[in-house]
Amino acid sequence: MVRVKSVKVDGEGIHVFNSAIYIFESSAGITLELDLIVSEVAVKKYKKEETLIIEIELEDGRIINSIMHVKILSGGLPQLNLFCELDAIDEYEDFHRVNENDSWFPNIEEGITIEEIRKVEMPDEDISLKLKLPIDQVEWLKAQKKASLNELFKEFICDFRKKQDLK
Incomplete structure (x- = not known):
């Protein structure tokens, strides 16, 4: 199974808590998919982007550079789904393949909590308070x-x- 060592977005490294990289086969075509558990700060930063320049370093030393589309997966832990269409899949033969009709998808949330993520990068939120004071x-x-x-x-x-x- 192919494993991700590191990910850079637009040349900047991001903290990845867990990930899965695989080939997704559907009636629309074949895509390279990268699912990432990241911080809430990273999701907020990239949620309005349509495409990003991604550099993926695999544990076996291979590097994949691609312009990938971004989807934010809601519910559960903060996640990014990055994907790009593939014409030739020869260099991805050792990647796990998922078909649109499969019931199995990688579960990258297992064993990770939001508290662990926030220990690494705590998001700040604006808040307005209405108080009655002297x-x-x-x-x-x-x-x-x-x-x-x-x-x-x-x-x-x-x-x-x-x-x-x-x-």
């Missing part, structure tokens, strides 16, 4: 810089969660 606290909050408030709330939430865990 005017002097509101004035103080408005006078602070966004970066300072972000740090303040991160520390507050961490401390609060620790206290909750002790109860």
